[in-house]
Amino acid sequence: MGRDISRLHPRLQTAVSRLQDVCREENLPLGIGECFRSVAEQDELYAQGRTKPGAIVTNAPGSSYSSQHQWGIAFDFYKDVSGHAYDDDSFFARVGAFGKGLGLGWGGDWSSIEDRPHLYLPDWGSTPAKLKEQYGTFENFRRTWDDTGTAGSAGGTGSGNISASGSVIVRNGQIHANNFCGAGLAADGIRGSRTRKAGVMALQQAMNLDYRAGLAVDGIWGANSRRALGNHYVRKGEKQYLVTAAEILLMLKNYAVGGVESPGIFGSGLDQAVRLYQGEHGLKADGYAGPDTFLSLIG
Ligand SMILES: [Zn+2]
Numbered sequence: 687m688g689r690d691i692s693r694l695h696p697r698l699q700t701a702v703s704r705l706q707d708v709c710r711e712e713n714l715p716l717g718i719g720e721c722f723r724s725v726a727e728q729d730e731l732y733a734q735g736r737t738k739p740g741a742i743v744t745n746a747p748g749s750s751y752s753s754q755h756q757w758g759i760a761f762d763f764y765k766d767v768s769g770h771a772y773d774d775d776s777f778f779a780r781v782g783a784f785g786k787g788l789g790l791g792w793g794g795d796w797s798s799i800e801d802r803p804h805l806y807l808p809d810w811g812s813t814p815a816k817l818k819e820q821y822g823t824f825e826n827f828r829r830t831w832d833d834t835g836t837a838g839s840a841g842g843t844g845s846g847n848i849s850a851s852g853s854v855i856v857r858n859g860q861i862h863a864n865n866f867c868g869a870g871l872a873a874d875g876i877r878g879s880r881t882r883k884a885g886v887m888a889l890q891q892a893m894n895l896d897y898r899a900g901l902a903v904d905g906i907w908g909a910n911s912r913r914a915l916g917n918h919y920v921r922k923g924e925k926q927y928l929v930t931a932a933e934i935l936l937m938l939k940n941y942a943v944g945g946v947e948s949p950g951i952f953g954s955g956l957d958q959a960v961r962l963y964q965g966e967h968g969l970k971a972d973g974y975a976g977p978d979t980f981l982s983l984i985g
Contacts, residue, residue, distance in 0.1 A: 688721050688722045688724075688727075690721055690722065691703075691718065691721055691761070693721055693722035693758060694758050694761060695758045695759050696865040696948075697807060697865055697866060697868060698759060698761065698790075698806075700948045700949075701785070701788045701790055701805075705784060705788060705805075706718075708784045708787075708788075712784075714777065714780060714781060716763055716766060717763060717764045717765065717766035717771070718763055719761065719762035719763055719764050719803065720761065721755070721760075722756075723753060723755035723756050724756070725751075725756065726748060728744070728753055728756055729748035729749075731743055732744055732746065732747045732748065745799075751814060751818055752813070752814060754804075754814055756814070756824060757827060758824070758827075758828070758831075759806050759807040759810070759814075759817075760805065760806035761805060762805075763803050763805065772803070778794060778802040778803060779794065782794045782795075782802065782805070789808075790805045791807070791808035791812060792804070793805070793806070807868065809868045830864065831864075853940045855937050855941065855942050856875045856876065856877055856881070856937065856939075857873045857874065857875035858946075859934055859938040860875070860938070861873050862934050862946045863881075863884040863887065863888050863938065864884075865948075866888055866930060866931075866934060866948060867884070867903055868887075869888070877938060882938075882984070883905030884938065885983065885984050886905045886906065886984050887905040888930070889911070889915070889928075889935065889980060890903045890905075890911055891927070891931070892926075892927040892930055892931035893911070893915065893918075893928070896927045897914060899914035915980060916977070917976065917977060918977070919974045919975055919979075920932060920950075920952055920974075920976075921952060921973055921974045922952050922953070922956075922957045924951075924952045925951045927948065927950065928975075929950025929952045929975075930947065930948050930949055930950035931950075932952075932956065932960065932979075932980070933946045934946060936956070936960070941962065941963055943956045944959070957973045960973050961973050963979070964979060
């Protein structure tokens with residue numbers, strides 16, 4: 687079954703790679719196990735202990751879409767030490783805690799069937815019930831992940847690129863916000879209150895990923911968020927998630943940035959956009975995206 691991380695929700699892919707970084711730093715030998723599971727693969731598992739030998743491992747047949755793995759929002763992990771993949775409780779507790787610090791849900795917290803090797807995007811709760819209700823099939827859900835790939839289109843500034851259905855730049859920013867922080871926006875290219883809130887969520891998400899700030903990614907800018915931002919800044923040449931947030935925030939204000947990456951790479955397109963934005967908003971146009979610029983961008 688699939689250990690292919692690229693079949694996971696884009697935001698979960700980001701979390702996996704951040705978790706791998708954290709575990710490397712902490713000398714935890716993290717192995718990534720199963721990621722996406724097809725209907726047929728889920729049926730195979732369901733057969734185990736029923737029509738096939740072995741112990742029962744799941745109560746969910748494939749057609750029920752009841753496993754988070756079938757929605758691309760979960761992955762399993764193990765201890766990458768031969769012969770000792772599952773016998774170290776503290777390993778699972780520590781990785782589970784790091785996963786939660788990155789905003790994921792952990793199966794070790796489940797009360798019904800505890801599932802310690804399991805981490806997931808908790809946006810839709812601890813079961814796929816909401817996803818089933820909202821999207822019906824995985825294919826419909828998968829469509830909401832799609833990046834149009836046009837975010838990299840250079841040129842255009844705050845005033846340009848307005849189409850009949852809102853701005854193309856804002857629309858792409860909304861899609862990136864959905865992927866990066868689960869903003870759940872309609873990609874309509876119109877900057878309304880939900881889009882504005884999504885910008886705050888992107889910044890909170892970035893601070894959790896970069897600084898392990900442990901903020902609720904709720905789009906509400908309060909004292910904890912302000913404290914986490916501190917005097918942090920990013921500028922040309924840097925690579926971190928705060929750069930991703932700067933890219934998304936600028937796009938949500940209709941500034942083209944020359945692409946969005948996760949973690950973000952502060953290139954010349956973003957440098958130009960930051961300076962332009964600063965100049966047009968009474969800020970010192972120095973290309974440093976720091977607290978003043980971020981506070982302006984979320985406003
Ligand atoms: Zn699992």
